[in-house]
Amino acid sequence: MIKILANDGIDPIGKKMLEDAGFFVDTNNIPQDELPVKLQEYDAITVRSATKVRKALIDACPNLKLIGRGGVGVDNIDVDYAREKGIGVYNTPASSSLSVAELVFAHLFTGIRFLQDSNRKMPVEGATRFNDLKKAYAKGVELRGRTLGIVGFGRIGREVAKIAIGIGMDVIAYDLYPFNPEVDIVLGGGIAVKASVKTATLEEIITNSDFISLHTPFVGKALFGAEELDKMKKGVGLVNCSRGGLIDELALIAALDSGKVSFAALDVFDNEPTPREEILKHPKISLTPHIGAATGEAQERIGVELASLIIAHFNKVN
Template sequence: MIKILVTDGMDKGAVCTLKDMGHEVIEQFFEPEELKEQAKNFNVMIVRSATKVRKEIIDEARKTGNLKLIIRGGVGLDNIDVSYAESQGIKVRNTPKASSSAVAELALGHMFSLARFIGIANVTMREGKWNKKQYKGIELSGKTLGLIGFGRIGRELAKKAKALGMKVIYTDILGPAKDCPEYSFVSLDKLLTDSDFISLHVPGNKDKSPVIGKSEFSKMKDGVYLINCARGSVVDEAALLEALNSGKLAGAGIDVYPEEPTENLKLVNHERVSVTPHIGAATKEAQKRIGAEVVSIIKEKF
């Protein structure tokens, strides 16, 4: 039997499976100071995005030597000091396959929301306004979608966008994807100048510097839409607001923020921004797949 700490919630079916396997599972969120003490008592820690596993927590966990595995239920690992954990003999795993479709669908949802004023129309109608003449939108069909990052999520979004009649171009640090000849690989600069919609699907830079800042916005065509369901740090929020206010951007769909919960009310309340509270993987189906991957990882390790 091993002791497993689930700090940010997990699919109930997966929890039951782990218990049926004879493991002790504790589901509880701890603030950082308390987590430092609790981490000593567990063999496995399962986190999502809320819990940050930094050096101080890892150092405390090493005092007993119990902690052998940290699992991130999701894709991004920027909330875990991965290199340091592994240097201390603690394995770090994630579940990269489980949430691709869910995140891609949310990105597409933001595109629809912006193109047809769905989000802001919900707000103004509840205020008693009938702004029919102000909400002349655009169709996605025939538009160019530029994907920055062409991993699992980028590819899922590409398939869905192509089915809607969009032209899909992409850029990726790994170069052209030979197994996807139906989409065009281009340089970042060409993507910025040619795209009607730009969607980010990259993990972010280690130094937290933005992928999209003032210089990149200046290269985009007027009236472009930007979607970020990747990481908050990949877009400079001040430059984003400037681009929205100047009219360079027609709209932005944002699910992730440099600090969460975000306190950037100028961005959240902007009439041409569609916002969600980091819910890219928050579907019943994705959570079941994440849970299944977590169980598989634990079976493999123990």
């Protein structure tokens, strides 16, 4: 029997699919430092973002035949090395796109109406400084008619564009690779419409956007540092629900303090799981703890997709 360690968990429906197909699935978490020994008892491992499967772990577990990533990014897996060793590596890029896109807009609506700061201060000062707080948060803006720049126009970027167009934003998009600017939008009642975004260079995104949302992998250095932030419109809002490190956090703090950036929204951080204190306590930053795919619907889709990929892999091998 093939034994699978779902070290960061798996949706019950996906687990049942695997068990019905004859696999043994263990959902007990094994700490990272114990994996080199204990993972040798399994044929496959599935992870999310917490567990790392690097070269040393792969070398320590010659029994390993498959690595599954429940989610989009595979930054925590040495993919090329694993495949060189004949290990199948799979992820689930389509399953969480909508959930991440909705979180982007939760952050955008939070930022334009100062909810991140209001929700901190109202419980403490609402009864004594109500009118002062009302005045402090009186200069909100609307998203309709504003320009949203999307950096990275893959599955998640496209879902973000659909929501933006639906609420009346102008969307410009950039990607390293050519892409189809047309998107299919499904409205209430099953009504489907087609719309297009405007393609742009990264420089045009930086200089022309009122808000910018990032949807690219981390490439070893910050995509937005002090130089890029300085070129942006005064009062720009930034959202990063993609990968920590895409925005230079110290440069971001300086831009927030100067007013160059009106607010930032971060679901990912440089040094997870211990983000820097200046980020966590900044009144102009909306914060979530890497929960882009953390909806029941997305987790079910991820579990089903991952289970299907694992079953297909071992059926092919056998």
